[in-house]
Amino acid sequence: MIKVFKFGGFAVSDAGSVKNLVKIVSEYSDDQILIIVSAMGKTTDALEKLCNSYVEGKEDAQDILKTIKQFHENIMVELFGTKSHPVFDEIANTFVEIEWMLEDEPHPDYDFNYDQIVSVGEFLSSRIVAAYLNENNIDTKWMDARDFIHTDNTYREGIIDMDKTRSSMPVLNSALQKQTVVTQGFIGGTSENFSTTLGREGSDYSAAIFASLLNAESLTVWKDVPGIMNADPRLFASAQKYEELPYSEALEMAYYGATVIHPKTIKPLQNAGVPLFVRPFLLPDEKGTRIDSTAKLNTDISAIIVKQNQMLLSISSKDFSFIDEHILIYLLQCISEAHIKLNMMQRSALSLSFCFNQDEAKFRKLYDILKDKFKCKYNEGLDLITVRHFKREELETITAGRTIIMEQFSRNTAQIILQ
Numbered sequence: 001m002i003k004v005f006k007f008g009g010f011a012v013s014d015a016g017s018v019k020n021l022v023k024i025v026s027e028y029s030d031d032q033i034l035i036i037v038s039a040m041g042k043t044t045d046a047l048e049k050l051c052n053s054y055v056e057g058k059e060d061a062q063d064i065l066k067t068i069k070q071f072h073e074n075i076m077v078e079l080f081g082t083k084s085h086p087v088f089d090e091i092a093n094t095f096v097e098i099e100w101m102l103e104d105e106p107h108p109d110y111d112f113n114y115d116q117i118v119s120v121g122e123f124l125s126s127r128i129v130a131a132y133l134n135e136n137n138i139d140t141k142w143m144d145a146r147d148f149i150h151t152d153n154t155y156r157e158g159i160i161d162m163d164k165t166r167s168s169m170p171v172l173n174s175a176l177q178k179q180t181v182v183t184q185g186f187i188g189g190t191s192e193n194f195s196t197t198l199g200r201e202g203s204d205y206s207a208a209i210f211a212s213l214l215n216a217e218s219l220t221v222w223k224d225v226p227g228i229m230n231a232d233p234r235l236f237a238s239a240q241k242y243e244e245l246p247y248s249e250a251l252e253m254a255y256y257g258a259t260v261i262h263p264k265t266i267k268p269l270q271n272a273g274v275p276l277f278v279r280p281f282l283l284p285d286e287k288g289t290r291i292d293s294t295a296k297l298n299t300d301i302s303a304i305i306v307k308q309n310q311m312l313l314s315i316s317s318k319d320f321s322f323i324d325e326h327i328l329i330y331l332l333q334c335i336s337e338a339h340i341k342l343n344m345m346q347r348s349a350l351s352l353s354f355c356f357n358q359d360e361a362k363f364r365k366l367y368d369i370l371k372d373k374f375k376c377k378y379n380e381g382l383d384l385i386t387v388r389h390f391k392r393e394e395l396e397t398i399t400a401g402r403t404i405i406m407e408q409f410s411r412n413t414a415q416i417i418l419q
Protein backbone atom coordinates (compact mmCIF):
# COMPACT_ATOMS: atom_id res chain seq x y z
CA MET A 1 0.00 0.00 0.00
CA ILE A 2 0.95 3.63 -0.44
CA LYS A 3 2.56 5.66 2.31
CA VAL A 4 2.54 9.45 1.90
CA PHE A 5 5.43 11.40 3.44
CA LYS A 6 5.34 15.18 3.72
CA PHE A 7 8.57 17.08 4.31
CA GLY A 8 8.08 20.75 5.23
CA GLY A 9 10.42 23.72 4.85
CA PHE A 10 12.52 22.68 7.86
CA ALA A 11 13.06 19.17 6.47
CA VAL A 12 14.47 20.59 3.22
CA SER A 13 16.23 23.64 4.61
CA ASP A 14 19.80 22.74 3.60
CA ALA A 15 21.92 20.01 2.02
CA GLY A 16 22.18 18.13 5.33
CA SER A 17 18.42 17.91 5.67
CA VAL A 18 17.98 16.67 2.08
CA LYS A 19 20.52 13.94 2.93
CA ASN A 20 18.51 13.07 6.05
CA LEU A 21 15.30 12.96 3.96
CA VAL A 22 16.92 10.45 1.59
CA LYS A 23 18.10 8.37 4.57
CA ILE A 24 14.52 8.26 5.92
CA VAL A 25 13.03 7.29 2.56
CA SER A 26 15.66 4.58 2.03
CA GLU A 27 14.30 2.79 5.14
CA TYR A 28 11.01 2.22 3.29
CA SER A 29 12.26 0.45 0.16
CA ASP A 30 9.47 -2.16 0.40
CA ASP A 31 6.71 0.48 0.33
CA GLN A 32 5.20 2.66 -2.36
CA ILE A 33 6.16 6.15 -1.28
CA LEU A 34 4.65 9.45 -2.38
CA ILE A 35 6.77 12.38 -1.21
CA ILE A 36 5.25 15.84 -0.87
CA VAL A 37 7.71 18.67 -0.31
CA SER A 38 7.44 22.31 0.69
CA ALA A 39 9.78 25.07 -0.43
CA MET A 40 13.29 24.98 1.07
CA GLY A 41 13.71 26.74 4.43
CA LYS A 42 12.28 30.26 4.27
CA THR A 43 12.04 30.38 0.45
CA THR A 44 8.29 31.12 0.47
CA ASP A 45 8.88 34.24 2.60
CA ALA A 46 11.64 35.32 0.19
CA LEU A 47 9.40 34.77 -2.84
CA GLU A 48 6.64 36.79 -1.15
CA LYS A 49 9.12 39.64 -0.78
CA LEU A 50 10.10 39.27 -4.43
CA CYS A 51 6.46 39.40 -5.50
CA ASN A 52 5.81 42.56 -3.44
CA SER A 53 8.87 44.24 -4.84
CA TYR A 54 7.83 43.35 -8.42
CA VAL A 55 4.25 44.52 -7.98
CA GLU A 56 5.35 47.78 -6.30
CA GLY A 57 7.92 48.37 -9.06
CA LYS A 58 10.83 48.51 -6.58
CA GLU A 59 14.39 48.16 -7.72
CA ASP A 60 15.47 45.36 -5.40
CA ALA A 61 13.48 42.59 -7.16
CA GLN A 62 16.55 41.34 -9.07
CA ASP A 63 18.65 41.31 -5.88
CA ILE A 64 16.05 39.29 -4.01
CA LEU A 65 15.89 36.83 -6.92
CA LYS A 66 19.67 36.56 -6.95
CA THR A 67 19.71 35.66 -3.24
CA ILE A 68 17.08 32.95 -3.76
CA LYS A 69 19.07 31.53 -6.71
CA GLN A 70 22.30 31.54 -4.73
CA PHE A 71 20.64 29.77 -1.78
CA HIS A 72 19.47 26.92 -4.03
CA GLU A 73 22.73 26.76 -5.94
CA ASN A 74 24.74 26.40 -2.73
CA ILE A 75 22.58 23.47 -1.67
CA MET A 76 22.96 21.82 -5.09
CA VAL A 77 26.74 22.26 -5.10
CA GLU A 78 26.90 20.57 -1.70
CA LEU A 79 24.67 17.71 -2.85
CA PHE A 80 25.82 17.12 -6.43
CA GLY A 81 29.32 18.62 -6.49
CA THR A 82 30.06 19.84 -9.97
CA LYS A 83 27.60 21.87 -11.99
CA SER A 84 27.50 19.20 -14.72
CA HIS A 85 24.57 17.41 -13.06
CA PRO A 86 21.33 17.92 -15.10
CA VAL A 87 19.52 19.29 -12.03
CA PHE A 88 21.40 22.60 -12.44
CA ASP A 89 19.70 23.10 -15.82
CA GLU A 90 16.31 22.06 -14.44
CA ILE A 91 16.62 24.66 -11.69
CA ALA A 92 17.85 27.34 -14.11
CA ASN A 93 14.82 26.64 -16.33
CA THR A 94 12.49 26.90 -13.35
CA PHE A 95 13.91 30.33 -12.51
CA VAL A 96 13.41 31.43 -16.12
CA GLU A 97 9.64 31.41 -15.49
CA ILE A 98 10.09 34.11 -12.82
CA GLU A 99 12.59 36.06 -14.92
CA TRP A 100 10.11 36.28 -17.80
CA MET A 101 7.43 37.46 -15.46
CA LEU A 102 9.65 40.18 -13.97
CA GLU A 103 10.24 41.57 -17.46
CA ASP A 104 6.50 42.10 -17.99
CA GLU A 105 4.09 44.49 -16.29
CA PRO A 106 2.40 42.92 -13.25
CA HIS A 107 -1.06 41.44 -13.76
CA PRO A 108 -3.72 43.72 -12.20
CA ASP A 109 -4.68 40.95 -9.75
CA TYR A 110 -2.02 40.88 -7.01
CA ASP A 111 -3.06 37.39 -5.90
CA PHE A 112 -2.51 36.04 -9.43
CA ASN A 113 1.06 37.41 -9.49
CA TYR A 114 1.63 36.02 -6.00
CA ASP A 115 0.69 32.47 -6.96
CA GLN A 116 2.72 32.40 -10.18
CA ILE A 117 5.83 33.59 -8.32
CA VAL A 118 5.48 31.97 -4.89
CA SER A 119 4.60 28.49 -6.23
CA VAL A 120 8.07 28.31 -7.79
CA GLY A 121 9.57 27.55 -4.33
CA GLU A 122 7.98 24.10 -4.30
CA PHE A 123 9.06 23.39 -7.92
CA LEU A 124 12.67 24.14 -6.99
CA SER A 125 12.72 21.98 -3.87
CA SER A 126 10.91 19.04 -5.49
CA ARG A 127 13.35 19.03 -8.44
CA ILE A 128 16.36 18.97 -6.10
CA VAL A 129 14.89 16.29 -3.82
CA ALA A 130 13.88 14.03 -6.75
CA ALA A 131 17.33 14.36 -8.31
CA TYR A 132 19.08 13.56 -5.03
CA LEU A 133 16.91 10.48 -4.43
CA ASN A 134 17.87 9.20 -7.91
CA GLU A 135 21.50 10.04 -7.20
CA ASN A 136 21.19 7.70 -4.21
CA ASN A 137 19.68 4.87 -6.25
CA ILE A 138 16.11 5.40 -5.15
CA ASP A 139 14.27 5.22 -8.47
CA THR A 140 12.20 8.42 -8.38
CA LYS A 141 9.84 10.25 -10.69
CA TRP A 142 9.22 14.01 -10.39
CA MET A 143 5.58 14.89 -11.04
CA ASP A 144 3.78 18.21 -11.33
CA ALA A 145 1.12 18.66 -8.61
CA ARG A 146 -0.86 20.92 -10.97
CA ASP A 147 -1.71 17.80 -12.98
CA PHE A 148 -3.42 16.33 -9.92
CA ILE A 149 -4.64 19.08 -7.58
CA HIS A 150 -7.23 20.96 -9.64
CA THR A 151 -8.52 24.20 -8.19
CA ASP A 152 -10.76 27.11 -9.11
CA ASN A 153 -9.34 30.60 -9.79
CA THR A 154 -9.29 31.74 -6.16
CA TYR A 155 -5.63 32.73 -6.16
CA ARG A 156 -3.83 32.40 -2.78
CA GLU A 157 -6.66 30.26 -1.39
CA GLY A 158 -7.39 27.81 -4.23
CA ILE A 159 -10.55 25.76 -3.70
CA ILE A 160 -9.94 22.17 -4.74
CA ASP A 161 -12.28 20.58 -7.28
CA MET A 162 -12.47 17.20 -5.54
CA ASP A 163 -14.11 15.28 -8.39
CA LYS A 164 -11.58 16.41 -10.96
CA THR A 165 -8.72 15.84 -8.50
CA ARG A 166 -10.03 12.36 -7.65
CA SER A 167 -10.29 11.45 -11.32
CA SER A 168 -6.60 12.27 -11.88
CA MET A 169 -5.41 9.88 -9.15
CA PRO A 170 -5.17 6.68 -11.27
CA VAL A 171 -2.22 8.21 -13.19
CA LEU A 172 -0.40 8.90 -9.94
CA ASN A 173 -1.35 5.52 -8.55
CA SER A 174 0.12 3.68 -11.48
CA ALA A 175 3.32 5.75 -11.31
CA LEU A 176 3.61 4.76 -7.64
CA GLN A 177 3.42 1.07 -8.54
CA LYS A 178 6.73 1.49 -10.38
CA GLN A 179 8.68 4.29 -8.68
CA THR A 180 8.88 6.60 -5.71
CA VAL A 181 7.14 9.85 -6.69
CA VAL A 182 8.06 13.38 -5.59
CA THR A 183 5.58 16.20 -6.01
CA GLN A 184 4.85 19.63 -4.53
CA GLY A 185 2.72 20.58 -1.57
CA PHE A 186 0.87 23.90 -1.35
CA ILE A 187 0.08 24.25 -5.06
CA GLY A 188 -2.61 23.38 -7.53
CA GLY A 189 -3.53 24.31 -11.08
CA THR A 190 -6.53 25.97 -12.70
CA SER A 191 -8.30 24.72 -15.82
CA GLU A 192 -6.33 27.40 -17.77
CA ASN A 193 -3.07 25.87 -16.46
CA PHE A 194 -2.15 28.68 -14.10
CA SER A 195 -0.66 27.90 -10.69
CA THR A 196 -2.67 28.46 -7.54
CA THR A 197 -1.60 28.17 -3.93
CA LEU A 198 -3.73 26.72 -1.16
CA GLY A 199 -2.94 29.22 1.63
CA ARG A 200 0.27 29.59 3.66
CA GLU A 201 1.46 26.39 5.27
CA GLY A 202 -0.90 24.49 2.96
CA SER A 203 1.44 21.56 2.20
CA ASP A 204 0.02 19.50 5.07
CA TYR A 205 -3.39 19.96 3.44
CA SER A 206 -2.06 18.91 0.00
CA ALA A 207 -0.55 15.80 1.55
CA ALA A 208 -3.87 14.97 3.23
CA ILE A 209 -5.72 15.33 -0.09
CA PHE A 210 -3.27 13.01 -1.84
CA ALA A 211 -3.32 10.48 1.03
CA SER A 212 -7.10 10.40 1.22
CA LEU A 213 -7.78 10.20 -2.52
CA LEU A 214 -5.13 7.50 -2.98
CA ASN A 215 -6.57 5.59 -0.01
CA ALA A 216 -3.08 5.54 1.43
CA GLU A 217 -2.10 3.35 4.38
CA SER A 218 -0.98 6.47 6.25
CA LEU A 219 0.24 10.04 6.00
CA THR A 220 3.41 10.97 7.88
CA VAL A 221 4.40 14.61 8.27
CA TRP A 222 8.05 14.96 9.33
CA LYS A 223 8.47 18.02 11.56
CA ASP A 224 11.03 19.80 13.74
CA VAL A 225 9.17 18.71 16.92
CA PRO A 226 8.77 15.29 18.64
CA GLY A 227 5.08 15.17 17.63
CA ILE A 228 1.96 17.12 18.57
CA MET A 229 2.60 18.61 22.00
CA ASN A 230 0.17 20.11 24.47
CA ALA A 231 1.68 23.54 23.67
CA ASP A 232 4.13 25.05 21.23
CA PRO A 233 7.53 23.97 22.65
CA ARG A 234 8.99 27.28 21.43
CA LEU A 235 6.74 29.09 23.93
CA PHE A 236 6.41 26.46 26.69
CA ALA A 237 9.64 24.62 27.51
CA SER A 238 7.73 22.03 29.55
CA ALA A 239 5.39 21.04 26.70
CA GLN A 240 4.55 17.33 26.62
CA LYS A 241 4.06 15.14 23.56
CA TYR A 242 0.77 13.30 22.92
CA GLU A 243 1.35 9.64 22.03
CA GLU A 244 -2.02 9.62 20.28
CA LEU A 245 -4.89 11.99 19.54
CA PRO A 246 -8.35 11.44 18.09
CA TYR A 247 -8.96 13.23 14.80
CA SER A 248 -11.49 15.51 16.51
CA GLU A 249 -9.02 16.79 19.09
CA ALA A 250 -6.25 17.35 16.53
CA LEU A 251 -8.76 19.28 14.42
CA GLU A 252 -9.85 21.42 17.38
CA MET A 253 -6.22 22.21 18.25
CA ALA A 254 -5.42 23.17 14.65
CA TYR A 255 -8.59 25.24 14.42
CA TYR A 256 -7.69 27.23 17.53
CA GLY A 257 -4.24 27.92 16.13
CA ALA A 258 -1.78 25.10 16.94
CA THR A 259 0.37 25.74 13.88
CA VAL A 260 1.94 22.28 13.92
CA ILE A 261 -0.82 21.11 11.54
CA HIS A 262 -2.68 23.12 8.92
CA PRO A 263 -6.35 23.30 10.02
CA LYS A 264 -7.66 21.80 6.76
CA THR A 265 -5.51 18.66 7.09
CA ILE A 266 -7.68 16.53 9.35
CA LYS A 267 -11.03 16.45 7.54
CA PRO A 268 -9.94 14.59 4.37
CA LEU A 269 -7.97 12.09 6.46
CA GLN A 270 -10.87 11.47 8.84
CA ASN A 271 -13.30 11.12 5.94
CA ALA A 272 -11.11 8.48 4.29
CA GLY A 273 -9.98 6.84 7.56
CA VAL A 274 -6.29 7.47 6.85
CA PRO A 275 -4.16 7.73 10.03
CA LEU A 276 -1.82 10.70 10.41
CA PHE A 277 1.60 10.43 12.04
CA VAL A 278 3.45 13.58 13.15
CA ARG A 279 7.07 12.48 13.54
CA PRO A 280 10.40 14.12 14.35
CA PHE A 281 12.50 14.61 11.24
CA LEU A 282 15.73 14.61 13.22
CA LEU A 283 14.89 11.48 15.24
CA PRO A 284 13.21 9.29 12.63
CA ASP A 285 13.22 6.20 14.85
CA GLU A 286 10.86 7.93 17.32
CA LYS A 287 7.17 7.20 16.92
CA GLY A 288 5.85 10.76 17.22
CA THR A 289 2.08 11.24 17.57
CA ARG A 290 -0.57 9.02 15.97
CA ILE A 291 -3.87 10.67 15.02
CA ASP A 292 -6.78 8.42 14.08
CA SER A 293 -10.27 7.37 15.15
CA THR A 294 -9.11 4.74 17.67
CA ALA A 295 -6.85 7.11 19.63
CA LYS A 296 -7.81 7.95 23.22
CA LEU A 297 -7.55 11.49 24.50
CA ASN A 298 -5.78 12.08 27.80
CA THR A 299 -7.78 15.01 29.20
CA ASP A 300 -5.49 15.22 32.25
CA ILE A 301 -3.19 17.22 30.00
CA SER A 302 -4.55 20.62 28.95
CA ALA A 303 -3.66 21.86 25.49
CA ILE A 304 -2.54 25.50 25.44
CA ILE A 305 -2.72 27.35 22.14
CA VAL A 306 -1.39 30.89 21.81
CA LYS A 307 -2.32 33.17 18.93
CA GLN A 308 -0.23 36.33 18.96
CA ASN A 309 -0.78 39.63 17.20
CA GLN A 310 -4.54 39.74 17.57
CA MET A 311 -6.84 42.70 17.07
CA LEU A 312 -10.00 43.06 19.15
CA LEU A 313 -12.69 45.12 17.46
CA SER A 314 -15.93 46.25 19.12
CA ILE A 315 -18.68 47.48 16.85
CA SER A 316 -21.73 49.29 18.22
CA SER A 317 -24.59 51.15 16.59
CA LYS A 318 -24.51 54.95 16.67
CA ASP A 319 -28.22 55.26 17.52
CA PHE A 320 -28.37 52.86 20.49
CA SER A 321 -29.99 50.03 18.45
CA PHE A 322 -29.69 46.52 19.85
CA ILE A 323 -27.29 44.16 18.13
CA ASP A 324 -30.25 41.93 17.28
CA GLU A 325 -30.25 38.95 14.92
CA HIS A 326 -30.78 41.10 11.79
CA ILE A 327 -27.90 43.41 12.60
CA LEU A 328 -25.80 40.43 13.58
CA ILE A 329 -26.36 38.80 10.17
CA TYR A 330 -25.49 42.09 8.45
CA LEU A 331 -22.29 42.49 10.48
CA LEU A 332 -21.19 38.91 9.82
CA GLN A 333 -21.73 39.46 6.10
CA CYS A 334 -19.52 42.58 6.21
CA ILE A 335 -16.86 40.67 8.15
CA SER A 336 -16.93 37.90 5.56
CA GLU A 337 -16.71 40.44 2.71
CA ALA A 338 -13.54 41.83 4.31
CA HIS A 339 -12.16 38.23 4.40
CA ILE A 340 -11.77 38.43 8.17
CA LYS A 341 -11.71 35.12 10.04
CA LEU A 342 -13.08 35.34 13.58
CA ASN A 343 -10.99 33.77 16.30
CA MET A 344 -13.39 34.64 19.14
CA MET A 345 -16.66 36.57 19.31
CA GLN A 346 -18.91 38.03 22.04
CA ARG A 347 -22.15 40.01 21.87
CA SER A 348 -23.73 42.43 24.33
CA ALA A 349 -26.90 44.50 23.96
CA LEU A 350 -25.14 47.29 22.10
CA SER A 351 -21.98 45.80 20.71
CA LEU A 352 -20.39 42.92 18.86
CA SER A 353 -16.78 42.30 19.81
CA PHE A 354 -14.47 39.90 18.05
CA CYS A 355 -10.81 39.20 17.66
CA PHE A 356 -8.91 38.28 14.51
CA ASN A 357 -5.37 38.07 13.20
CA GLN A 358 -4.14 41.64 12.91
CA ASP A 359 -4.25 42.70 9.25
CA GLU A 360 -4.35 46.39 8.42
CA ALA A 361 -5.80 45.96 4.90
CA LYS A 362 -8.67 43.72 6.04
CA PHE A 363 -9.43 45.98 9.00
CA ARG A 364 -9.52 49.07 6.74
CA LYS A 365 -11.86 47.32 4.33
CA LEU A 366 -14.29 46.45 7.14
CA TYR A 367 -13.99 49.89 8.74
CA ASP A 368 -14.86 51.59 5.44
CA ILE A 369 -17.98 49.46 5.06
CA LEU A 370 -19.18 50.14 8.62
CA LYS A 371 -18.00 53.63 9.53
CA ASP A 372 -21.16 55.52 8.56
CA LYS A 373 -23.59 53.47 10.63
CA PHE A 374 -21.45 52.05 13.44
CA LYS A 375 -18.88 53.06 16.03
CA CYS A 376 -15.69 50.99 15.97
CA LYS A 377 -13.28 50.70 18.90
CA TYR A 378 -10.22 48.50 18.81
CA ASN A 379 -7.14 47.18 20.63
CA GLU A 380 -4.08 45.86 18.85
CA GLY A 381 -1.16 43.57 19.66
CA LEU A 382 -3.10 41.20 21.90
CA ASP A 383 -2.66 37.49 22.62
CA LEU A 384 -5.53 35.05 22.36
CA ILE A 385 -4.94 32.02 24.57
CA THR A 386 -7.12 28.96 24.13
CA VAL A 387 -6.92 26.18 26.70
CA ARG A 388 -8.60 22.85 25.94
CA HIS A 389 -9.55 20.69 28.96
CA PHE A 390 -8.55 23.55 31.23
CA LYS A 391 -8.02 23.47 34.99
CA ARG A 392 -8.83 26.73 36.79
CA GLU A 393 -5.55 26.89 38.70
CA GLU A 394 -3.62 26.50 35.44
CA LEU A 395 -5.42 29.47 33.92
CA GLU A 396 -4.30 31.64 36.83
CA THR A 397 -0.68 30.73 36.14
CA ILE A 398 -1.02 31.41 32.42
CA THR A 399 -2.62 34.83 32.91
CA ALA A 400 -0.51 35.92 35.93
CA GLY A 401 0.74 39.50 35.65
CA ARG A 402 -1.28 40.27 32.51
CA THR A 403 -4.46 42.20 31.88
CA ILE A 404 -7.44 40.10 30.82
CA ILE A 405 -9.42 41.96 28.16
CA MET A 406 -12.07 39.34 27.51
CA GLU A 407 -12.73 35.70 28.42
CA GLN A 408 -15.10 32.92 27.46
CA PHE A 409 -15.61 29.42 28.85
CA SER A 410 -17.36 26.33 27.55
CA ARG A 411 -17.18 22.89 29.19
CA ASN A 412 -13.93 21.96 27.43
CA THR A 413 -12.46 25.22 26.22
CA ALA A 414 -11.36 28.49 27.81
CA GLN A 415 -10.47 31.45 25.61
CA ILE A 416 -8.79 34.49 27.07
CA ILE A 417 -7.64 37.67 25.37
CA LEU A 418 -4.63 39.17 27.10
CA GLN A 419 -2.80 42.45 26.82
Ligand SMILES: Nc1ncnc2c1ncn2[C@@H]1O[C@H](COP(=O)(O)OP(=O)(O)O)[C@@H](O)[C@H]1O
Nearest residue numbers: 008009010223225228229231232234258259260
Ligand atom coordinates in the same frame (compact mmCIF):
# COMPACT_ATOMS: atom_id res chain seq x y z
N1 LIG B 1 1.04 22.00 19.87
C1 LIG B 1 2.17 22.00 19.14
N2 LIG B 1 2.95 20.90 19.07
C2 LIG B 1 4.09 20.90 18.36
N3 LIG B 1 4.54 21.97 17.65
C3 LIG B 1 3.81 23.09 17.67
C4 LIG B 1 2.59 23.17 18.42
N4 LIG B 1 2.05 24.41 18.24
C5 LIG B 1 2.86 25.07 17.43
N5 LIG B 1 3.93 24.30 17.07
C6 LIG B 1 5.01 24.73 16.17
O1 LIG B 1 4.84 24.05 14.93
C7 LIG B 1 6.11 24.01 14.30
C8 LIG B 1 6.08 22.92 13.25
O2 LIG B 1 5.16 23.26 12.25
P1 LIG B 1 5.65 23.91 10.88
O3 LIG B 1 6.79 24.85 11.14
O4 LIG B 1 4.48 24.43 10.16
O5 LIG B 1 6.21 22.63 10.16
P2 LIG B 1 6.54 22.40 8.64
O6 LIG B 1 6.98 23.73 8.07
O7 LIG B 1 7.59 21.37 8.68
O8 LIG B 1 5.29 21.91 8.02
C9 LIG B 1 7.07 23.76 15.44
O9 LIG B 1 8.32 24.33 15.16
C10 LIG B 1 6.40 24.40 16.64
O10 LIG B 1 7.03 25.60 17.04
Ligand SMILES: N[C@@H](CC(=O)OP(=O)(O)O)C(=O)O
Nearest residue numbers: 008009038044200201202203
Ligand atom coordinates in the same frame (compact mmCIF):
# COMPACT_ATOMS: atom_id res chain seq x y z
N1 LIG C 1 5.97 26.71 1.48
C1 LIG C 1 4.63 27.06 1.87
C2 LIG C 1 3.79 25.83 2.13
C3 LIG C 1 4.06 25.06 3.38
O1 LIG C 1 3.21 24.32 3.85
O2 LIG C 1 5.27 25.18 3.95
P1 LIG C 1 5.71 24.41 5.34
O3 LIG C 1 5.43 22.93 5.13
O4 LIG C 1 7.17 24.67 5.47
O5 LIG C 1 4.89 24.98 6.45
C4 LIG C 1 4.65 28.02 3.07
O6 LIG C 1 5.72 28.28 3.60
O7 LIG C 1 3.60 28.52 3.42
